[in-house]
Amino acid sequence: MKTSLKFFPWICFFVWASVVQAQRLSPVEQIPMESYQTMREVERYQMKVAEKYYLKQEYKIAMAEYEKYLSLYESSSGAAYAQLMWSQCLVKLRKVNTAIREGFQSVIDYWPDAVEAKTAEYLIARAYLDMGEVEKAKLSFRAVIDNDAESSLAVFSRSSLLEIARTAQDDVAQLKLLDELTYKTERSDASKDVCAAASRELARYHAYRGNTREVIRALQTTYQGSSLDHHIYQYGSEGIRHLLRQEGGEAKVKSFASGLIEQLDGSIPDDLDSDSNLARANETFSRIIGLHTSAKNGEALLKTIERAEKLLGASDARLGQLAGYYKSVGERDKARSTYRKFEDQAKAKSHIALMLREEKKYQEAIDLYRELTQEDADRVDDYLWAIAECYEAEQDYKNAVQAYRQTDRYPANYLRMAQCHRRLKDWNEALGLYNQLKSSESHAAEAIYQMGHTYEEAGQRENAIKAFQSTCRNHPKSKAASRAHAHLQTKYQITATFGGAKAE
Amino acid sequence: MKNALLKNHWPALLFWAVWAFLWCDWTSFYLLPDVAHWAGFAGLTFLGWLWFFRKIKTVSSGQGRVLLYLSIYVLTWQILILAGGLLGLSALTHWLASVGLLLLFLVGLVLAIHWVDRRARQWQLVASDGSNGKVWNLTNLNAWYFRDSSRKLDQSLWTFVLYTVLFVVLMLLMTNLPGCRELYEMPAGGGEQAQRQKIKIEKVVKKKIVINPFSSIIFNPPPIEDIKLQFQELTKHAYQVGYGQGEGSGFSGGTNRGQVRFIRLEYQGGDWDQDFSGSSDVNMLMEYGIRTGHKVAKKPESRKIAQLKNFPRGKSPPFLYITGQRNLIVSDSEVEILGEYLTDKHGMLFADNGGSAGWGQQFFRLMQRIYPKVKPIRVPLDHPIHTTPNPIPFLPYVAPHGGKDAWGWVVDGRLVAYYHPGDIGDAWADDHAKVKREIWEYCYQLGVNVIFYAHVEYNKWLDTQNQDEK
Numbered sequence: 026m027k028t029s030l031k032f033f034p035w036i037c038f039f040v041w042a043s044v045v046q047a048q049r050l051s052p053v054e055q056i057p058m059e060s061y062q063t064m065r066e067v068e069r070y071q072m073k074v075a076e077k078y079y080l081k082q083e084y085k086i087a088m089a090e091y092e093k094y095l096s097l098y099e100s101s102s103g104a105a106y107a108q109l110m111w112s113q114c115l116v117k118l119r120k121v122n123t124a125i126r127e128g129f130q131s132v133i134d135y136w137p138d139a140v141e142a143k144t145a146e147y148l149i150a151r152a153y154l155d156m157g158e159v160e161k162a163k164l165s166f167r168a169v170i171d172n173d174a175e176s177s178l179a180v181f182s183r184s185s186l187l188e189i190a191r192t193a194q195d196d197v198a199q200l201k202l203l204d205e206l207t208y209k210t211e212r213s214d215a216s217k218d219v220c221a222a223a224s225r226e227l228a229r230y231h232a233y234r235g236n237t238r239e240v241i242r243a244l245q246t247t248y249q250g251s252s253l254d255h256h257i258y259q260y261g262s263e264g265i266r267h268l269l270r271q272e273g274g275e276a277k278v279k280s281f282a283s284g285l286i287e288q289l290d291g292s293i294p295d296d297l298d299s300d301s302n303l304a305r306a307n308e309t310f311s312r313i314i315g316l317h318t319s320a321k322n323g324e325a326l327l328k329t330i331e332r333a334e335k336l337l338g339a340s341d342a343r344l345g346q347l348a349g350y351y352k353s354v355g356e357r358d359k360a361r362s363t364y365r366k367f368e369d370q371a372k373a374k375s376h377i378a379l380m381l382r383e384e385k386k387y388q389e390a391i392d393l394y395r396e397l398t399q400e401d402a403d404r405v406d407d408y409l410w411a412i413a414e415c416y417e418a419e420q421d422y423k424n425a426v427q428a429y430r431q432t433d434r435y436p437a438n439y440l441r442m443a444q445c446h447r448r449l450k451d452w453n454e455a456l457g458l459y460n461q462l463k464s465s466e467s468h469a470a471e472a473i474y475q476m477g478h479t480y481e482e483a484g485q486r487e488n489a490i491k492a493f494q495s496t497c498r499n500h501p502k503s504k505a506a507s508r509a510h511a512h513l514q515t516k517y518q519i520t521a522t523f524g525g526a527k528a529e
Numbered sequence: 530m531k532n533a534l535l536k537n538h539w540p541a542l543l544f545w546a547v548w549a550f551l552w553c554d555w556t557s558f559y560l561l562p563d564v565a566h567w568a569g570f571a572g573l574t575f576l577g578w579l580w581f582f583r584k585i586k587t588v589s590s591g592q593g594r595v596l597l598y599l600s601i602y603v604l605t606w607q608i609l610i611l612a613g614g615l616l617g618l619s620a621l622t623h624w625l626a627s628v629g630l631l632l633l634f635l636v637g638l639v640l641a642i643h644w645v646d647r648r649a650r651q652w653q654l655v656a657s658d659g660s661n662g663k664v665w666n667l668t669n670l671n672a673w674y675f676r677d678s679s680r681k682l683d684q685s686l687w688t689f690v691l692y693t694v695l696f697v698v699l700m701l702l703m704t705n706l707p708g709c710r711e712l713y714e715m716p717a718g719g720g721e722q723a724q725r726q727k728i729k730i731e732k733v734v735k736k737k738i739v740i741n742p743f744s745s746i747i748f749n750p751p752p753i754e755d756i757k758l759q760f761q762e763l764t765k766h767a768y769q770v771g772y773g774q775g776e777g778s779g780f781s782g783g784t785n786r787g788q789v790r791f792i793r794l795e796y797q798g799g800d801w802d803q804d805f806s807g808s809s810d811v812n813m814l815m816e817y818g819i820r821t822g823h824k825v826a827k828k829p830e831s832r833k834i835a836q837l838k839n840f841p842r843g844k845s846p847p848f849l850y851i852t853g854q855r856n857l858i859v860s861d862s863e864v865e866i867l868g869e870y871l872t873d874k875h876g877m878l879f880a881d882n883g884g885s886a887g888w889g890q891q892f893f894r895l896m897q898r899i900y901p902k903v904k905p906i907r908v909p910l911d912h913p914i915h916t917t918p919n920p921i922p923f924l925p926y927v928a929p930h931g932g933k934d935a936w937g938w939v940v941d942g943r944l945v946a947y948y949h950p951g952d953i954g955d956a957w958a959d960d961h962a963k964v965k966r967e968i969w970e971y972c973y974q975l976g977v978n979v980i981f982y983a984h985v986e987y988n989k990w991l992d993t994q995n996q997d998e999k
Contacts, residue, residue, distance in 0.1 A: 119934075121909040157906040157939025192904045504886070507930050511854045511884025515800065520955065523928040525964035526971075 050080070052177065052215040053147060054113060056106045057140040063102040068094070072103055079110065088114040105136035109145055121152045143169070147178045151185065159189055177215035180206065184219045187226075203227040207246050221247045228256065232264025235277035237284030240264070251305060254292050258312035261285040265319040282320040286313050297336065306337060314343065318350045326350055341367045348376065357384075371401035378411065387415040406433050413441070422448050436468045443475065452483040470500035474509050481516075490517055497521035544580075548573050548604075570608055577604040595640060603633070623836070634696055641692045642685060649684065667691070711836070712844040714787030715984055716824040718779020720771025722985050725918045770821040770918050772985045773992065778822035780984055782991035789817060789980065791829040794851040794878070798858030801851070803883045805831065809957040810850070813976045816957075820977050821918070834863040837870045843991060845874040848983035852954050854884030854930070857891040859898075868899045871945045875990040877983040878946040881954050882931040889931030889950060896938050896946055905948075908937040914944060914982040919974035926951025927962040927972075943986045947979055 056072070064072070075090035091111040095104055112128020115121070129152070132145035150165030166182040173179055183202050190198035206223035210216060224247040231239035244256045265282055268274035292309050294302040310333040317326035330343055344363055351360035361380060367373035374393055381390035394408045394415070401408070413428030422445040429438040429445070439458050446455035456479055462472035477492030496509040501523040513519045535542070551569045554561050561569075581601045588594050606629040613622035648668035663673045667687055675683040773781025780787075791814040795801045804810075810829035818825035832849070840846065849870075859867070870876040882889045893905065908914060914937075915921045924935050931950035938946040955962035956972035 119907065119909045120911040122911040155906060156909060156912070157904075157937065157944075158942060159939075193902045501928075507928055508885070510928050511930070514884060514955075515803070515854065520958075520960055520962045522963035525928075525956070525962075525968035526923060526926045526933070526951070 050076070053144050053181065054110065056103065059140065060102045060106050065098075065101070068098050068101050068103055071097065072107065075107070075110065079114065082117070084114040084117045088118075105132055105139040105141035108132045108135070109141045109148070112145070113148070116148070116152060116155070121156050125149050125152050143172060143176070143178055146172070147182060150182065154185060154189070159193075163189060175211065177213055180210055180216040180219050183210075184223070187223070200227075200230065203230065207243055225256070225260070228260045229263065232260045232281075233267045235264065235268055235274075235281035237281050237288075240285070241288055251292075251308060254289055254309060254312060257285055257288060258315060261316055262319040265316065269319075269321070278320050279322075282316050282322065286316055289313050289316070303337065307340070307342075310337070311342065311346065314346045314350075318346065318353065321354065323350065323354065339368070341369055341372065345376070352380070371397060371404075374400075375404075375408075382411075382415060382418070385418075387419045391415050410434060410438075413438075417441070417445060420448070422446075436462050436465045440468070440471070440475070443479075447479055447482060450482075452479055455479050470496055470503035470505040473499070474505035477509060477512075486517075490519060494519075494521050497523060541580075544573065544576065552607075567611075570611060574604050574608045577601055599636065599640075602636075606633070630700070637696060638689065638692055642688055645684065645688045711839045713790060713840055713846040714844060715783035715847070715988065716779040716787045716789060717775055717781075717783035717785050718769065718771050718777040718823070719773045719775030719781050720769030720778050722772050722913070722917055722981075724916050724920055725770075770981065771823070772988045779824070780988040782988045782995075788824040788826050789814070789984065790826040790846065791817075791980075792846050792849050793829060793831040794849045795831050795833045796851070796853075796857055796859055796863075799853045799855035799888070800883070801853050802831070803853050804954060804958060805829075808959040809954045812959070813954075813957045813973065813980075816973045817977050817980055820973075821981065834859065834866055837866050837874075837876075840870075840874065842874050843994065845870065845876060847875070847987035848877040848879050848980060850879045850881065850954075851892075852881040852883040854882070854888050857888060857895060859895055864895070864898050867895075871899065872940065875987055877944060877986070879979050879983070880946060880948045881952065882948070882950050883952055883954065884928075884930050886931050889948070892948060893936075900938055900940065900945070903938050903940060905936045905938055908935040908944070908947065912937075912944075914947060914978055915975070917978060918981060919978055921971055921975055921978065923971075924949075924951075925956070925968050925971035925975060926953065927955045927964055927968070928952055944982070947982075949975075 061069070071090070071094045075087050075094060078084075078087035078090055088111055091107045091114065094107040095111070098104060098107075108128065109132050112124045112132070115124035115128055129145040129149045132139070133142045136142055146165065147169050150162050150169060153159075153162035153165055163186065166186050169182040170179045183206055187199060187202040187206070190202060203223050203226055206220050207227050210220050212220050224243045227243040228240045231243065240260055241257060244253055244260070248256050261282070265278050268278050268281065289309055289312055293306050297303055297306055310329065313329050314326055314333075317323075317329060326347070330347055333340075333343060344366055348360040348363040351357070351363060357380065361377055364373045364376045364380075367376075374397055378390045378393040378397070381387075381393065391412050394412045397408045398405050409428055409432045413425050413432065416422070416425035416428055426442050426445045429442045432438045439462050443455040443458040443462075446452075446458065456476060459472040459476045459479065463469045465472075473492055474496045477489045477496065480486075480489035480492055490513065493509040493513045496503070497506045497513070498521070500506050506523065510521050510523065513521050547569070551561075551566060551573070555566050555570075577600065581597055584597055585594070588597060606625070610622055610625050610629070613625060645668050649670050652666075652669045652671070664671045666672060667684065670680045670684060672684075674687075769778045771778045771780055775781045775783075791810050793801065793805060793810060814825050814829055817823065837845070837849075867878075871878065880892050882892070896903075896905065910921065910923070915924075915935075924933060926933065926949070929951045931948075933950060935950065936948040937944045952962070953972050953975065956964055956969040957976060961969035961972075
């Protein structure tokens, strides 16, 4: 209870942040400051009303409000923006041709000197891209860049051209655009996200080719400190894995990984007295070990762990990484003995039990989990769930049901129990459980759909059809309804209606 | 000699001349209507059999009997292939075509070797071949190009090679034989690629007069014809749905015998034939005919992916319908054939998700294999495919199995594939999947639009090809 209360403010923050994010206008949709400054109060009010509907995704109403603005304040400084947003509404309503013809083009024709005219040119290019008219889009994006190569619209256009080059698998064009966005573009508030994304993509591009220096150089344009280390590790590991899959990639991996590790090694603080420095050193060692693991360099990995232990002392996390390495190279006994060295023995047993499950030694795993239920009271539910899964994997469905019944994971445990009863051909028990699940709003559709299958397996054809039809009728928007609809049609040649589409 | 041949065998020569003309017209010239072809072929086959039964008793020479058997074989084989095509038995037609061709080749080979052998014996009976120079005649064992050690073997080999070359050349000339090579022709005509206009009529009734039938006052209510009609929107008169210059609704690149066909694509691994035996395809085909005035086929058809190779460039189907809800397995060679069909033959795929998100994903993967460098787009509601000839205000679907948006793949400015996410085919069936009338009506209209779009794009391409040739 206390734990959940502790996270409550964070959860609230993330929900709020995601809502705010969803309700924000994109940089090209925001009204230019110079237009807004000269607008009268009534005009601002009308614009706000339209914007409110736009953000609520009620585009038809928003269009009407922007149109109202245009008819009331045709000569105001916000008129061009209103026309632009009216066209954007059309784009959102998926009437892209009309948006270009009657919307964006009007902005260019009637307000050629306004900032919005340039935005309209960019949005026309985007609209072409949305329609699959790639050549027209390319020309339009290039025109935007030629008009003002330093503007944020030019940055967005380069980003779009990059998208086109990526689809066309044009490596030369991609690299050129990535270079421009990463190194040659000034980062403003509007363009920094695009440039950061480009730098990451460039880092990945070079990582896949084993160019250590270029990976670090690209990431340094966006990140610093621990964040830079994290990204070097992330793209480095990805690149190593990619290179190992290539023929003759092993040769490159060695020099690539050593270059990255050298860079990371430089981040280990000399002074380990403060907590922050200790944490940084731990993080960095963990990343270096991760890179050694990806490169399958066991010798260097052991040396790094030894060095880390000397500097920082023993740590379960590092031992876990070592065990992970042993597992990846197939030395499972060594992995088990490494887990046994853990300070937290419950965690060690849990890892060993998981290994036993991977080796299909379910009974041994169950015994270990039973021990854990006695030793680690905080995670009893997890262990019981694991025991149930072991029984289910062993096809010992009766014991699996009992174990699932002891867990506290409603409604997932009911679904699994019902599944076990169906395997035991215990139809009534399964149906009873599904019936109880019907009260859970989020699982009702799936429960009714599964009831249909249970009836079908029990040979009760009519009840099965009724259950499938009920899924379609009562939960038409669920995925289960779509499956029920298809099943009814294929197996019984019965058509159930969803009511079809609705006018927007 | 020639005169004697003409004098003695003129009925047979006339018979085969008529048959050859009918065949050429059927495959290339298209002067006669279909009925004439059918009547002609059926009549000739009937006459052929009558002739066969009469002659078989009287002909005594082996050579004559063989010719008779061969003639009746060719006639029957050809009419069976045509009948198979008419009945939509494509598999049987293809089997008949290939097996029949192989049989014809073998029989011909046996006859050729037999004839050469007989002629060789005749030459041997003659002491001298009558010429002092090099002997060129294949039937003569003294021919200069036979090796001394194996004259007989060389003669047989040469016969085999020459016969095979002749047979292949003949077959190449006659590859229009249905079953080996297939044609798709659009209906001839013309029209506009324009949106269908709606005429809104407002009835203007000046006064409402309530008449008491028992009133002593005599009223003269105005006759219904006198009610003034006022057009709110004055629009163009109903136009021909089609493309290009030509008489009647159709396409300028079409032919008189051409018709719009609804061909479903067969694939491995799943249920390509979902509701194929039902009413949806045929209903859509009929509705297309009614709503556009174009000539349409009597019934829908299906083809395997490999069979798409049989359609030549310029005479291939402008669109193919593909649906299902299970697996969609397409081999690499089939992907190549589909790529050739869509790009080189300017075709289009009309995909309909018949019931699962998985099928939609598999279709997207298939398109990714065909066009790895093309990104799918959400087809805008004001794209010509959604507006011409019927304006569609929203995407109609029966069930949103694969989302609520239509997707398209654009290559060189045209849609090469249109993906409908929600079982549009179900709405075309007799019970319309029990959706509201408005929905299934829009589903029919969308179906018409897609078929029409594919044909118009095909016609535009044909026009360009013709201009390039000029």
